[in-house]
Amino acid sequence: MVGYVLRRLLSAIPTVFIIVTLAFFMIRIAPGGPFDLERPLDPLIMENINRAYNLDKPLWQQYLLYLGNLAQGDLGPSFTRRDFSVMDLFRTGLPVSIQLGAMALSLALIVGTALGALAALRQNTWIDYMVVGTATLGITIPPFVIAPVLSLFFGVMLGWLPAGGWGGGQFRYLVLPVATLALPQIAIIARLTRGATIEALRSNHVRTARAYGLPTRVVVVTHALRAAMLPVVSYLGPTAAALLTGSVVVETIFGIPGIGRYFVQGALGRDYTLVMGTVIVIAVFVVIFNLIVDILYAWLDPRVRYD
Amino acid sequence: MRDPILKVRDLKVEFGTNDGPVYAVKGIDLDVMPGETVAIVGESGSGKSQTMMAIMGLLAGNGRADGSAQYRGKEIIGLSDRALNRIRGEKITMIFQEPMTSLDPLYKIGRQLSEPIIHHGKLKRSEVRPRIIELLKLVGLPDPERRIDAYPHELSGGQRQRVMIAMALANDPDILIADEPTTALDVTIQAQILELLADLQKRLGMAIVFITHDLGIVRRFADRVYVMQKGEVVETNDAEVLFTAPAHPYTQMLLAAEPTGTKAPPPPTAPVLLEGRDVAVTFRVGGGFLKGPAIDLKAVDRISLQLRQGQTIGIVGESGSGKSTLGRALLRLAPSKGAVRFQGKDISHADREAMRPLRHEMQLVFQDPFGSLSPRMTVGQIVTEGLLVHEPHLTRRERDARAIEALAEVGLDPLMRNRYPHEFSGGQRQRIAIARAMILKPKIVVLDEPTSALDRSVQKQIVDLLRDLQKAHDLAYLFISHDLAVVRAMADHIIVMKEGRIVEEGATAEIFDHPREAYTQALMAAAVDQTRFRRSA
């Protein structure tokens, strides 16, 4: 098991390396630079700035320098947010994004699987139609509609909850953003669970369990639902990575100081180091969560072995 | 006379489908006496399985059962799941055809065996383990103390079926329903399982309802037989009477369906078409980046053979013996070592391009008539696909004429060539597959279990067709099969394979009448023996 984890992490290094390289050159080839303002700076000042940030060196040297710093855990200074290193930004922003994402993920997992299983067990009844209808709605309404509507309704019209802001992570401030993040995931997980449960209920081993007179509860919980969790677990890997690394929409609309915004802002402002940092964080999360999912999967399904 | 333990009257099963209701069982009567063995015999689609599914309350969601089935005088059709659960799994148990999927892959077999015992209140969870080990011993699973903690995928098909039987016996049932329990298993394993069932019945005294399409098993196993056709019982009688004096024409047809006749060997002057020398195929398993060393699996281990014009070599063996792989290696469809010669020309190293012009001379027909025809092409397109490669100069009209000719030759109405494969029955599809091979006018045809997926009566027709085609075109066949009755009728020379090697080979009569090797003897015994299991046990 430990060996397996180590092997997997080791084999992820080349993947992350390729991603870093790709991202580095792609963003650098893009026209424009971090210090292009509406009115061009004095060439002399520009030269000084470029020298200070090593932007005057050939691209391959910059690449090697970046890799060298990266190996020492240094993501470099942010170009657009002076006085902050990229590491500083992550140190304050990442916990916020993770807290928000983790809450949304747990909520989505619990509510989504419960609703999906319920719909599958009551297939073709009004409960099923309700769940499927609501889930379809949840998938179809984009988060940037949900977010302002929730904020308007609960924040402005009813005044029950703050319409935006972080408030130091107080629960009141978390409710709306977590709901916005969780709703589409609840919908997707509910649909996945429903489909997988229906399939599992039709399988031969469930027929065996029924043929042996096992109570419905046992047939459903031990024999159908566990099998139905397998596709949900596979789905969770990339989803967890995406949720925990922040959402640009939710953070923008609710004004939350997470790291989801940095990517778009960094790319638009040519904040090279910030973009690279975000890419690396996302890639690392993807690698880690794929690993966790594989381990979970092998634990749930004895046919899968670590190999 | 005693009262029947299970009394079925006017049982009907219907399924609601998009094309309207389908009546699978059309009002049948059936009795099971305590301790007797009843066989329900019929070909696929006769409704024999659905009858038992209805009694067990296991019909698919769109199925509905009507009529009456009484277990010891208690009506069980239309019972709620909760009430039915007091009977099924305790008084009536069932084993299924699919040993690979009937057990839950996510739980250890010990746990799955314990569930019916615990939920029917026989034992507590803490006391159940010794009973399970006892059951596993009873069904002859080797090393039960260790196997109790195995997952289903760690067992072979035969072992899984033993576990299912153990589960069926766990609560000392009155009736055990066995739905084609051996169909998915190799012949020698089949024989073991049947022997086990017969033996257990003698010791434990439950009634067995045996659902099968295989008359050989019925003859050796059942006291009474119900013959079903298209949802109705057409004949019922004691087994011995039924086999000696079948009354209904359908029963007579089933009994006469065993392929008969023998094949004379070709004259010794017949030219050798295909020759394999030390043919070996190895598969590499595992390995890869940071995954440790790969293991080489020898699927075919240095096999030599000669196939002459007009000859049929039967290749016999159980699943995993490498017989199909050998067939593909000889056609250069699987990478192999050793030498392969076709009409004296060495093709061991011929690549795809070099093989292409030769392909039409060596064709292949598969086991699965459903998987071997592309579902999105019409029969005409399927049959003429090879002509696109080998006779590209033909016009559409000429290809069509050839398709008509080929379909007529295999006994299909050429008017059907614009239909799609899913509209045809298994036997018809196999004819289409044969037409696809024959249209290219091959010299050699490798037949890979061409009759195994078919009902007996259809099997016989396909065997006759293949023999007619062989006579008409002086074809050479490589006939791969695990079904010895068919091989006996088709082949003049037999190769018995096990684990990639030849165990024994020789003329057909020689192998059947005087098998030398123990493995061949076991195979023959399992396939041809007609003594009843109960008495031999």
Add this chain to the structure above:
Amino acid sequence: MTETISAHSELDYRQSRSLGQDAWLRLRRNKAAVVSMIVLIALALTGIFGPMLSPHPYDRIYPQYVRAPASFEAYPRADDITPAFESAIERGRVTIGEITIEGQTARALISNDEPIDDRITRYVDRSDLFSNARIENLSADGLSAEMVADVQRLRFLFGTDANGRDVLTRTMIGIRISLAIGLLASLMALVLGVTYGAVAGYLGGRVDNVMMRFVDILYSLPFIFFVILLVVFFGRSFVLIFIAIGCTEWLDMARIVRGQTLTIKRQEYVEAAQAMGVTSWGILRRHVIPNTLGPVIVFVTLLVPKAILLESLLSFLGLGVQPPLTSLGLLISDGAANMRGASWLLIYPAVTLTIILFALNFLGDGLRDALDPKDR
């Protein structure tokens, strides 16, 4: 040959149906899917022809009607017209009787002590609201008459936006752009993904490994990364946006098709084709690709809404189509910004988008059920 004959006569009773026709019949029985299909066709027609039929060009700005709420009533309202008409006519120094407003014309009974000079129509024409003013029904003595003028009355069923543009027309343009981007992006993902996936799956082995590893790597790069870079390189344009979305969405398609191909490759009909010496390309074209179509079609119907959503996300981030051209996403993000006080700006585009996505989802579900071989 008894079996052949009996089965044949059975076959003759019904029409031959291919798998596709079978699926179509099943789909037609699915009410939700049929309704969705009709809704989608209706919306597509609206998107294509609506803007042409609409009285308002989508980029026409009406400075006098900024943020006019959605209503069936025409602008200017009757209550606003009467006083305006009155004050315009008053300048001609005539006595004004009853004023009636019917549709696009306003009428006023006028009378005077002297004969009415028809030059007073000028005063009316001078007003922004009226045009083509004329005198009608002049009495024989010339002392009384009717002043008639055309009023340009505009209806904004969905209201107007913060610039005074008609939201209905803009929504129709939005439907057009969003559907077009959804379809084109899906088409692109389809072509790329099917080809890539089929090749990887069919060739298998090392080639497959390398090709799928590449897909995995692209997966780990955030979607927005590509789009932003593409936008930066080439500027924001309609073509670019669907290319960018297509470029990211083909990854899923490639995976699905590869999985399917691996399954199909093991099917005996492929081996039969190999045994007949059919070339790899022939096998891909005649066997592999047609047989992957079922799941692919289903996936495309789910891809279209995904592409539309992605486009809206881009628009929301300010990376989508350029104003005055618009898309549903852009309209929604405008609406979200003006939500307080001008809720119609959010509601109509959001409802339209939701209807489209809903219909596409139901259609996709219906197709999946219709094509599912397990049902057979």
